[in-house]
Amino acid sequence: MNTALRIATYTAALAATFGAAYGVGSVVTPVSTDPESTAPPHTEHAGASDGGGEAPGSGHDVPAGGLQVSEGGYTLDLGTPRVPAARTTELRFVIRDSAGRQVTAFQREHDKELHLILASQDLTTYRHLHPTRAADGTWSTPANLPVAGGYRLFADFTPAAEGAKNLTLGADLAVAGDYRPAPLPAPSATATVDGYTVTLTGPLRPGTAGELNLRVSKAGRPVTDLDPYLGAYGHLVALRSGDLAYLHVHPNGEPGDGETEPGPDVSFTATAPSAGTYRLFLDFKHNGTVRTAAFTVTAATAPGSGNPEGAEPASSPGEGAADGGHGH
Known part of the structure; x- marks a missing residue:
């Protein structure tokens, strides 16, 4: 094949390739670069509020609480991340501010400075506890969790700092022992x-x-x-x-x-x-x-x-x- 023929053949193949690519591109929907179509809807924290932060009937998801260990400059520091099953154990934790200091002042809400919720991952064990706070900001409470497995600990509180909002911070708690997960109970009224x-x-x-x-x-x-x-x-x-x-x-x-x-x-x-x-x-x-x-x-x-x-x-x-x- 002479040089002219080879060039002509290459040019035809190149044109066919770009033509096929153009045809595919006209069928596949392009990725939008419009910020309004790609960004998630803006929402405000509503983890422990009375029902959430979205207007009724808005159709938008309400942000859930307790999924983060840190939020709004505050961190839940769980000092006892592992406890044995079926034995009374003291749980200890502190709330730290953005500078790492232990928070010692909280607003009282529903007669308590802090509400502590414990729930097993299978949602068959539940505890609503009210720990005591030491002067240095360390919270503690006895707890007896009957079965082994993964648990979630929720701290529901409002710092006394000016402008502070109500927060629900969560941390994982491991309960050692023979773990046998239970099925979620059926819906019932x-x-x-x-x-x-x-x-x-x-x-x-x-x-x-x-x-x-x-x-x-x-x-x-x-x-x-x-x-x-x-x-x-x-x-x-x-x-x-x-x-x-x-x-x-x-x-x-x-x-x-x-x-x-x-x-x-x-x-x-x-x-x-x-x-x-x-x-x-x-x-x-x-x-x-x-x-x-x-x-x-x-x-x-x-x-x-x-x-x-x-x-x-x-x-x-x-x-x-x-x-x-x-x-x-």
Whole structure:
């Protein structure tokens, strides 16, 4: 093949190659460089707020709390990251500021400077504890976790520093022993604990505030004399299955406001951080004892799909009750 023929053949092949590339490029959707189409929507922290930071009906995910060990210049420093199962152990931790100093001043919220939540990764063990703080800022509390496995520890607090916001920081806790994960209990609108029955109605929806109502009864009779507990007639914590994203909500109304009755109904306004399955833990106090009722609820975008009103009751007594515990 002479030189002229070789050049002509190469030129034709080159043109065919670029033509094929152009054809592929016209079919494949190009990657957008528009910042509005690539950047995630801007949201504000709502980890421990009463329902989240998005406007009702916005359709945007509400940021979840407890997934970070550091946020807003504060860090949860867990001094006891490993403990044995089925043995009372002292948990110790501190909150550090951006300079690494131990924080010693906190705002009181619901009668406490800090609320400590412990939950197993399978969401079958739950503890709502109230540790004590030493003068140097070290928090401590005894805890007895019955089964081995991975746990998540949540510290819900507001520093006393001017302009500080409420934070929920989380850290992993390993409980040593023979680990046998349990399945997540099936969704149910009814939970029983120590002879009490708690019935849940109302939807839990992602990105939209909804009212959850919990009715407490015993032996078929409504309980109308609930005791105030931490400045309320009940406290509700929601944890997302899979990553234990945290949502701490508080009841609508409070004891002594002239409107809120001491049972049988305790209502909350809550917004799910996203669609998914959640475990809800209600702490309520009656006759001087705090008890925990637990529910599995699905939050979905389809209307009514996350409504616990359609859930079947628990098939056996205690199925909806958490392995809960409280420290005071």
